[in-house]
Amino acid sequence: MWVEKYRPRSLDDIRDQDEIIRRLKRFVEAKAMPHCLFAGPPGTGKTTAALCLAHDMFGERFHEAFMELNASDARGIDVIRTTVKEFARAASISGLPFKILVLDEADNMTADAQHAMRRTMERYTQTCRFILCANYSGRIIEPIQSRCAIFRFTPLADEVVANFLMEIAGREGVKIGEGGLEAIVRVAAGDMRKAINTLQAAASMDKPVDEETVYSVLGLAKPGEVEELMEKTLSGRIDEARRILRSMLWSQGVSGLDLLKQIYHHMLDMDLPSDLKVDLVDTVGEVEYRLSQGADEEIQLTALLAKLSSKGASS
Amino acid sequence: MTQPWTVKYRPVSLDEVAGNSEAKKAFLSWLKDFQSGKAGKKAALLYGPPGTGKTVTVEAAARDLNLDLVEVNASDKRTGELLEKIAGRAATQGDLFGRRRIILLDEIDGINLQEDKGAVPIILKILSEAENPIVFTANDPWNPMIRPLRESSLLIEFKRLGLRDSIPFLRRICRLEGVEADDKLLKALVEKNNGDMRGILNDLEMLSSIKRVLSHRDVEWLAPRDRKEEIFNVIRRIFYAGDYHSARRAADQADMDYEMLFEWIYENTPYQLRDPRDLANALSALAKADLYIARVKRLQLWSLIPYALDLMTAGVASSKKYTRPAFTPVKFPERLRYMSRTMRDREAVKGLCGKIGSACHISARRCPTLMIPYLKFIFRHDERAAENIRREFDLTEEEVKLLKMD
Numbered sequence: 001m002w003v004e005k006y007r008p009r010s011l012d013d014i015r016d017q018d019e020i021i022r023r024l025k026r027f028v029e030a031k032a033m034p035h036c037l038f039a040g041p042p043g044t045g046k047t048t049a050a051l052c053l054a055h056d057m058f059g060e061r062f063h064e065a066f067m068e069l070n071a072s073d074a075r076g077i078d079v080i081r082t083t084v085k086e087f088a089r090a091a092s093i094s095g096l097p098f099k100i101l102v103l104d105e106a107d108n109m110t111a112d113a114q115h116a117m118r119r120t121m122e123r124y125t126q127t128c129r130f131i132l133c134a135n136y137s138g139r140i141i142e143p144i145q146s147r148c149a150i151f152r153f154t155p156l157a158d159e160v161v162a163n164f165l166m167e168i169a170g171r172e173g174v175k176i177g178e179g180g181l182e183a184i185v186r187v188a189a190g191d192m193r194k195a196i197n198t199l200q201a202a203a204s205m206d207k208p209v210d211e212e213t214v215y216s217v218l219g220l221a222k223p224g225e226v227e228e229l230m231e232k233t234l235s236g237r238i239d240e241a242r243r244i245l246r247s248m249l250w251s252q253g254v255s256g257l258d259l260l261k262q263i264y265h266h267m268l269d270m271d272l273p274s275d276l277k278v279d280l281v282d283t284v285g286e287v288e289y290r291l292s293q294g295a296d297e298e299i300q301l302t303a304l305l306a307k308l309s310s311k312g313a314s315s
Numbered sequence: 316m317t318q319p320w321t322v323k324y325r326p327v328s329l330d331e332v333a334g335n336s337e338a339k340k341a342f343l344s345w346l347k348d349f350q351s352g353k354a355g356k357k358a359a360l361l362y363g364p365p366g367t368g369k370t371v372t373v374e375a376a377a378r379d380l381n382l383d384l385v386e387v388n389a390s391d392k393r394t395g396e397l398l399e400k401i402a403g404r405a406a407t408q409g410d411l412f413g414r415r416r417i418i419l420l421d422e423i424d425g426i427n428l429q430e431d432k433g434a435v436p437i438i439l440k441i442l443s444e445a446e447n448p449i450v451f452t453a454n455d456p457w458n459p460m461i462r463p464l465r466e467s468s469l470l471i472e473f474k475r476l477g478l479r480d481s482i483p484f485l486r487r488i489c490r491l492e493g494v495e496a497d498d499k500l501l502k503a504l505v506e507k508n509n510g511d512m513r514g515i516l517n518d519l520e521m522l523s524s525i526k527r528v529l530s531h532r533d534v535e536w537l538a539p540r541d542r543k544e545e546i547f548n549v550i551r552r553i554f555y556a557g558d559y560h561s562a563r564r565a566a567d568q569a570d571m572d573y574e575m576l577f578e579w580i581y582e583n584t585p586y587q588l589r590d591p592r593d594l595a596n597a598l599s600a601l602a603k604a605d606l607y608i609a610r611v612k613r614l615q616l617w618s619l620i621p622y623a624l625d626l627m628t629a630g631v632a633s634s635k636k637y638t639r640p641a642f643t644p645v646k647f648p649e650r651l652r653y654m655s656r657t658m659r660d661r662e663a664v665k666g667l668c669g670k671i672g673s674a675c676h677i678s679a680r681r682c683p684t685l686m687i688p689y690l691k692f693i694f695r696h697d698e699r700a701a702e703n704i705r706r707e708f709d710l711t712e713e714e715v716k717l718l719k720m721d
Contacts, residue, residue, distance in 0.1 A: 299598075
């Protein structure tokens with residue numbers, strides 16, 4: 001996939017996020033760095049920056065001193081106790097100042113797991129530096145935040161996305177047609193992964209990538225987006241919303257919990273009276289708790305959408 | 316879409332038709348006699364309960380003897396005129412290649428006397444002029460309406476399929492479909508459907524879409540055909556019940572597994588309660604019922620079941636405040652089909668997401684939204700690119716199939 005093929009290998013190759021990159025390069029020069037928290041929306045370069053930093057820091061010996069874990073997949077206190085701790089506490093590799101452990105999607109860790117990790121971070125600071133990547137820094141517990149240098153990644157500028165897409169198109173021999181580039185940039189909204197994936201999918205259609213092709217990618221390869229779900233919900237079509245929900249949960253394998261979070265953020269952005277939002281947030285919290293107790297994802301989410309639909313319509 | 320099993324496994328030749336060997340033999344010898352001009356009767360009436368193989372016997376025999384089959388079904392609009400046009404001409408002619416014909420008038424007892432005035436006399440007329448064999452099928456040959464037809468036909472009875480005939484047939488299908496089902500289950504299916512092979516196959520297909528290894532207990536998932544009406548009524552009564560007790564009573568009388576009842580109510584709620592406020596309240600009650608059911612299962616707290624039942628019946632019934640009364644048909648729980656059909660796929664998707672996730676530095680959890688849709692698009696449109704990606708991620712054939720699937 002092009003997202004991997006064109007992922008920058010060194011900090012020098014990273015476009016945008018200039019201020020952040022400048023600071024990270026200084027870490028490389030000094031062969032020293034604090035624990036870091038990379039916060040920002042998807043596709044803005046958090047994981048890439050972490051990988052590049054480690055590459056530039058360790059060069060050839062990257063593989064000896066680097067470890068990447070995904071908190072969403074390797075969750076829970078047990079993983080922190082075992083894998084993370086083992087890696088962190090082993091003595092540093094000769095000739096290298098320390099090891100780097102990247103924890104992706106760290107905001108998906110439970111508070112308990114985060115507390116457990118906090119102690120590990122402290123104890124093994126000498127031998128290991130942590131880079132936590134998260135969409136929302138607010139979901140990282142305060143004590144960890146205070147031990148980290150926080151870097152806020154923002155959506156990439158349209159220009160940066162457009163230039164990179166042109167470069168890839170050139171190298172892959174992809175012809176860009178009328179309005180194609182603009183359409184991708186618009187839907188990607190600063191998310192480089194989405195931009196590149198959309199380009200690659202559109203290029204598979206064996207004709208110039210124009211506006212129409214881009215929309216057929218977004219239409220046919222429904223990236224399981226919540227927008228449509230919310231639109232049906234707010235126009236009172238719960239039966240149709242449920243159908244979309246079913247397709248996402250059962251066929252596409254989207255996790256109910258993930259979906260719940262997305263609905264939650266969507267909801268907060270909606271133009272609703274504050275007291276109503278508070279009430280809805282309470283419901284969202286209740287749903288998450290119920291899911292943890294083994295309740296059915298589809299049923300709980302459908303009920304939440306129905307509530308949103310009736311309140312959203314009557315307010 | 317793949318074909319339903321009733322089509323996929325429709326017998327092609329007479330030996331593949333399960334059971335009723337005497338009836339088959341009688342029919343075949345009548346046909347052969349007809350061809351050599353020895354048959355006493357120009358028509359045969361095959362009768363017996365649904366799903367015993369009457370129609371497939373005629374189809375298979377036609378194929379075995381290389382006859383051109385002309386079929387008229389009772390569910391088609393059967394005015395005398397139409398009949399004469401279709402069957403009349405065919406009865407006296409061969410097909411374009413000079414093949415002999417055989418005329419099948421299916422479900423002859425389904426003729427509607429009001430709508431098809433004159434159908435029987437016309438059939439009799441066709442019969443008197445016919446040069447080709449004519450076959451009727453009927454569930455009830457003693458229907459007075461078709462008496463004249465019965466009297467001019469050779470009667471051949473098809474009996475309900477017994478276990479001896481149906482089980483081997485079903486075992487073969489299970490083997491071909493890769494389904495593991497114990498004989499106890501197959502037996503229960505045959506009994507539940509009264510030997511109706513069409514019904515048995517439909518049930519088996521439905522069950523095997525839920526899981527691949529079946530045991531006799533899984534029969535509970537099926538609502539018997541004759542109970543469908545009953546379920547519809549229970550659902551209707553719940554949605555129309557004015558008070559707590561009548562809703563609860565409707566459920567008690569349903570004599571259904573509570574989880575199954577839940578599925579039926581949950582499926583129909585958005586259709587039955589059109590007002591958003593009513594719907595929100597009803598679904599909230601259902602969501603709570605679902606939570607109770609989860610607790611029942613997790614903690615083995617059977618004593619919680621009544622609360623779940625109250626919430627899903629009375630809780631839903633009492634939510635109906637603003638919805639204007641209207642007749643809305645009751646629907647089958649689509650979700651069951653959904654859950655079942657995709658269960659195997661879901662496991663495979665998980666594995667696929669793990670692979671791609673770790674190669675692309677994202678979690679398996681986010682993979683379905685961030686990567687899979689684009690991969691699917693590429694796999695559908697560009698074989699060369701798909702092949703490259705297959706090699707890049709070292710995907711198995713099964714995983715490739717998933718990405719090519721809709």
